[in-house]
Amino acid sequence: MFITVAGVKKEVKDNLTVAQLVIDEKVETPQYVTVTINDEFVDSGSFESTVLKDGDIVEFLYFMGGGQ
Amino acid sequence: MAFTNEQIERYSRHIILKEVGAKGQKKLLDASILIIGAGGLGAPAAMYLAAAGVGTIGIADADEVDLSNLQRQIIHATKDVGKAKVLSAKETMEAMNPDVTVKTYRTFVTSENIMDLIKDYDFIIDGTDNFPAKFLINDACVMAKKPFSHAGIIRFQGQLMTYVPGKGPCYRCVFKNPPPKDAVPTCKQAGVIGAMGGVIGSLQAMEAVKYILGVGQLLTGYLLTYDALKMEFRKVKLPTKTDDCEVCGANPTITELIDYEQAECDGVGL
Numbered sequence: 001m002f003i004t005v006a007g008v009k010k011e012v013k014d015n016l017t018v019a020q021l022v023i024d025e026k027v028e029t030p031q032y033v034t035v036t037i038n039d040e041f042v043d044s045g046s047f048e049s050t051v052l053k054d055g056d057i058v059e060f061l062y063f064m065g066g067g068q
Numbered sequence: 069m070a071f072t073n074e075q076i077e078r079y080s081r082h083i084i085l086k087e088v089g090a091k092g093q094k095k096l097l098d099a100s101i102l103i104i105g106a107g108g109l110g111a112p113a114a115m116y117l118a119a120a121g122v123g124t125i126g127i128a129d130a131d132e133v134d135l136s137n138l139q140r141q142i143i144h145a146t147k148d149v150g151k152a153k154v155l156s157a158k159e160t161m162e163a164m165n166p167d168v169t170v171k172t173y174r175t176f177v178t179s180e181n182i183m184d185l186i187k188d189y190d191f192i193i194d195g196t197d198n199f200p201a202k203f204l205i206n207d208a209c210v211m212a213k214k215p216f217s218h219a220g221i222i223r224f225q226g227q228l229m230t231y232v233p234g235k236g237p238c239y240r241c242v243f244k245n246p247p248p249k250d251a252v253p254t255c256k257q258a259g260v261i262g263a264m265g266g267v268i269g270s271l272q273a274m275e276a277v278k279y280i281l282g283v284g285q286l287l288t289g290y291l292l293t294y295d296a297l298k299m300e301f302r303k304v305k306l307p308t309k310t311d312d313c314e315v316c317g318a319n320p321t322i323t324e325l326i327d328y329e330q331a332e333c334d335g336v337g338l
Contacts, residue, residue: 007302032247039307044244059304061242061291063252064220064227066260067109067197 001054012052019047027060034061075167079121087283093121097167099280100124102189104177104205106131106153108265109219109272110195111143116273118161118168122280125161126189128173129153140262177201179325182208191276192216195269199246200328206231206239207325210316215279217272217287221260222253224296226268229287229306230275236289241310241317246328267294 002011005025012021018037022030035042036059042050052058071079071090082088082096099122103110106129117125133141133148133156141153148156154172161170173185177196182204186192192214194205202218209216209231218239219228231238271292278284291304315322 029247029252032252034242034244036307039305040309041242041307061304061306062225062227063199063243063247064222064225065197065199065202065252066220066222066258067105067107067195067265 001052003052003055004057006058006060016052017048018042018050018052018058021052021058022047022060025060028062032063035059036061075121078165078167082120088281092281092283095280095282096121096277097123099191100126100189101191101193101276101280102126102128102186103193103195104128104185104201105195105197106141106143106157107137107195107197108140108221108260108262109269110193111141111157112266112269113193113195113273113276114157114161115143115164116270117276118164118170120273120277121165121167122276123167124169124171124189126171126173126185127154127157128175128177128185129157130174130176140260140265142266177204177208179204179327182325183212186212186214189214191279193272193276194218195272199252202239203243203246203328204325207315207322209233210238210240211323211325217275219268219272221264221268222258224261224264226264226294226296227291228268228271228275229291230279232279232286232288235286236308237306237310238313238316240315240322241313242291242306244314249329261296264294264296267296 001014002009018035027033037056079093082093083090101117101122103114106127131153133144133151133153135149143160144156152174154174158170158172161168192209213233215232217230275286289306293302311318
């Protein structure tokens with residue numbers, strides 16, 4: 001199936017979970033990333049149980065603390 | 069208030085814009101904007117807002133200028149090392165534009181002082197470098213119904229979003245709670261390329277100016293991300309269903325401001 005991750009369309013295996021996608025995408029500090037699928041937040045406790053579907057649009061939103 | 073001849077000349081490139089005009093320039097001169105943090109983000113934001121003729125600019129920071137700041141904090145100069153950042157920032161802004169009244173607050177923002185700090189300002193710019201301050205500014209602005217610009221920068225990356233009361237998600241809608249101390253690297257630990265503050269801080273000034281003028285589309289409901297190595301900007305749409313947000317949702321559970329624990333490596337706050 002195809003999903004779009006951070007604006008890039010890519011082919012992934014069926015039944016991919018958000019937890020596995022976070023690993024595959026080498027997300028830095030994965031326990032603190034905010035994930036949205038099709039403009040809805042994914043609860044941070046449900047990455048393992050959230051299975052992606054064909055056509056899903058996934059975004060990773062990262063903490064960015066600097067400024068000074 | 070009529071413009072002086074000097075003001076007509078100074079602001080001529082604004083006044084000629086149909087989105088600004090004399091009316092818009094008057095709005096800027098009558099506006100008040102608070103910048104929290106006189107650092108990498110706050111420096112360019114403050115300078116562009118001063119140059120633009122924002123009539124009252126507040127600047128809050130407890131730090132002194134350090135030599136290691138000068139790689140990116142362009143409002144301060146080598147002669148200012150050791151000086152209070154708010155004083156150094158005020159001197160630069162006043163030298164740029166005598167139309168601007170600069171109010172300085174040599175303090176960290178805390179749950180005790182932030183409501184009083186923001187209450188007289190039309191728009192707030194978050195130029196802080198740590199999560200406790202970013203969540204505090206968000207919650208205070210939600211509670212006080214103040215619009216603000218969030219931004220963060222690290223390494224070759226930056227992000228920003230704009231919160232306007234009643235329009236779109238707040239920072240806490242997206243990020244829920246501060247990460248534990250040291251869980252996410254800070255600029256001090258990870259580094260930041262100097263011009264990143266210039267890019268993102270200038271975008272914060274742009275959002276503030278657009279808000280004051282009432283023109284264009286603000287970054288409400290979006291997170292703008294910038295990756296300098298890929299030279300890529302992305303405007304990421306944020307979820308619209310945020311009823312369950314702990315601070316701006318339908319039934320907020322956070323009704324008092326919280327002073328989260330500061331990461332030790334951040335040193336002093338702002």
